[in-house]
Amino acid sequence: MNRKSDQPDYFKSLPADELHRRISNSKKALGRRLLILGHHYMTDDVIAHTDERGDSFGLAKIAAGTDAEYIVFCGVHFMAETADIITKSEQKVFIPDPHAGCFLADCARIQDVEKAWKDIRKITSDNIIPITYVNSGAEMKAFCGEHGGLVCTSSNSAAALKWAFERGDKVFFFPDQHLGRNTAYGMGIPLDEIILWNADETLGGNGPEAVRDARVILWDGFCDVHQEFNAAYIEKLRRKNPDMKIIVHPECDFDVARVADYMGSTAYIIERIARAPAGTHWAVATERNLVNRLKQKFPDKRIEILQTFEPYCKSMAQITLARLAFQLDQLEKGRLINRVIVSEKFAEGARIAINRMLELS
Ligand code: SF4
Secondary structure: OOOOHHHHHHOOOOOOHHHHHHHHEEEEHHHHHHHEEEEEOOOOOHHOOOOOEEEEHHHHHHHHHHOOOEEEEEEOOHHHHHHHOOOOOOOOOEEEOOOOOOOHHOOOOHHHHHHHHHHHHHOOOOOOEEEEEEOHHHHHHHHHHHHHOEEEEEOOOHHHHHHHHOOEEEEEEEHHHHHHHHHHHHHOHHHHEEEEEEEHHHHOOHHHHHHHOOOOOOOOOOOHHHHHHHHHHHHHHHHOOOOOOEOOOOOOHHHHHHHOOOEHHHHHHHHHHOOOOOOOEEEEEOOOHHHHHHHHHOOOEHHHHEEOOOOOOOOOOOHHHHHHHHHHHHHHHOOOOOOOOOOOOHHHHHHHHHHHHHHOO
């Protein structure tokens, strides 16, 4: 039977300074065998212990290039899955809370995507290239790998669409309708050539002609955090602060993207604000932990979140200091808990789709 000090609940009861101390000690003990990756949406106390931080694209590239034996992923489940797919078989990937999912990734189930694919192909002979946003399950990535498609992130979605249109007539994009629409429109594809596919309706809620004419078919999925921003609030803010710059993540809806000054991935948002002159004023539409960290990092600029409250990702928040401390404690003791293993049934196809993405840039 486990002792109390071997239980996650015991770690929850420890004060923060004790958790910090334990994490630092475990890191020292595991040394170069361990690499801790952290997504920008993690809280400050967790991010303080990460060896590398980044957005999903940046972290995927780091995971692909490391030789560490243990990779602890402070992020959500699909990110750890992606790391497992692209690392060597002797490397092991862990997530401190295996229940940290992603609302957006859960918007698409493989059986619904496969049914939609069959329905679309029944009524058009066009060559269709599937693209899945990295915020999706391994089965979705495998589907893309097996059907001539690829994975994309918010950093490279335009390059992925370009890649697809060099090889096909239509793109089937899932699960995030907003990233798909914002990217396609930004590349000059008009809205009347972009349709939405609702899995609960016949032909996704479209007529056969609309499906035949569409160049981009978008899955009806979205991120609940990025839906908290709205164009009406932006207009109101602008009237009060005419010099303020609005910068948004492409998971925000089309109306928000259209009235923003800048739109781009997490990495783009950080870089754009870092390069801006002192004294500039920014309103940012993305997760609160990143925005608050930007505020601390650039005190010479005025930075605020683009909402009256602070939208945050509940899934990312599941990775707490106590969970990280418990994870490392167990690894130090040779207990490989919370390991993320993608079955080879999906890993092979998913690897093809991810590698196509990694070759884009
Ligand atoms: S912010 Fe949205 S897309 Fe990102 S992990 Fe959370 S739910 Fe998923």
